Ligand SMILES: [Zn+2]
């Protein structure tokens with residue numbers, strides 16, 4: 429599980445769950461994302477801008493803009509993050525969208541994404557009590573077991589890994605993926621996906637869908653369908669608990685020093 433950091437070869441390095449300035453809360457132009465990614469050795473970016481910021485016409489402009497900002501060095505792949513009325517925190521990512529879709533429910537998302545998207549992810553299960561609606565469990569391609577924004581850059585989410593195990597018991601092809609949930613590329617939280625095959629002609633999303641990748645982060649490397657032992661999971665729970673405690677204490681201290689007594 430140990431790794432020497434995020435730079436590792438061979439294979440092809442990418443990132444997923446990235447917001448650009450096309451999202452209301454995203455900072456980066458597609459061009460800036462391209463250039464920063466190139467500097468970091470990232471070959472493809474799985475964009476997931478907020479669907480609620482789009483119409484069909486704007487999505488078409490976005491697709492064209494992604495294509496225009498891509499180069500032989502970095503591929504910017506158009507995709508969207510969907511939320512659903514009455515289901516706060518349940519966000520589903522559709523990567524590599526060939527056409528616009530506007531699903532109102534998770535069931536519609538799963539059905540439409542099958543036609544339109546090349547890879548789907550259930551984002552940050554921590555915001556949804558680590559449970560997924562049955563229809564999502566039956567149709568999703570991957571679960572975000574490490575969201576570098578909500579789970580920090582340091583460690584994956586043990587409860588999301590347990591959720592993945594439950595889903596894999598019925599659908600072994602479902603994988604666990606590390607997403608950045610990045611809104612500002614200056615703050616690189618350093619989770620990456622590494623395609624196992626370096627072959628340039630291969631479609632990165634097809635490789636992800638086939639599970640031919642590993643997740644890389646600052647502290648650890650995690651296979652796409654790595655069956656973490658109960659012991660390793662127990663450790664992760666424990667370390668997470670202590671680590672989150674340290675973060676909470678730091679937050680409290682920072683607020684105290686700022687004179688903000690929340
Ligand atoms: Zn989200």
Ligand SMILES: [Zn+2]
Nearest residue numbers: 445447509609
């Ligand atoms: Zn997001």
